[in-house]
Amino acid sequence: MINLQVRSGNGSIEARAKHGVVWGPELAGLDQSAFPMLGHLLPYADTVFNHQQVATLLEEVPRLPAGVLTDQFTRELIELGQTVLDGQHLYLWFLGD
Template sequence: MINLQVRSETGTIEARAEHGVVWGPELASLDQSVFPMLGHLLPYADTVFNSRQVVTLLAEVSRLPPGVITAEFARELLDLGQTVLDGPTGYLWFVGD
């Protein structure tokens, strides 16, 4: 399971998703040339995006094939991504198992 958090510059968790995303073949097989942000997620490691990268990441969500992530996770991803964009500094963390 990969969970989602917004962390401040100092590492403080500012917000977190209630739903995670299960690592499966759909997510693992995303074409990195089409999904440059989501295509680089790893199941057992953390992946961190800054606010400039979050812009690209959020654009990828609407183009995902059905079944890659749940509707609940997509909604939280969009919301937490916007939180990063609205704040002075912050990072979107995908926290792997």
């Protein structure tokens, strides 16, 4: 399971998703050239995106093939990504198991 959080530059958790996403073949099989942000997630490690990377990440979401992310996780990803874009010194963390 991969969970999602927004953290400040000092590491404090500012927001978190209520739903995670299960690591499966759809997510693991994303073409990294077409999905440079989501294609680099790891199932058992944390991945952190800064403000500019989150902007690119949010451009990828509407192009994802069906079934890669659940609707609930997608909504929360967009919401938390926007939180990062609207704030200062915030990072989007994907937390692998």
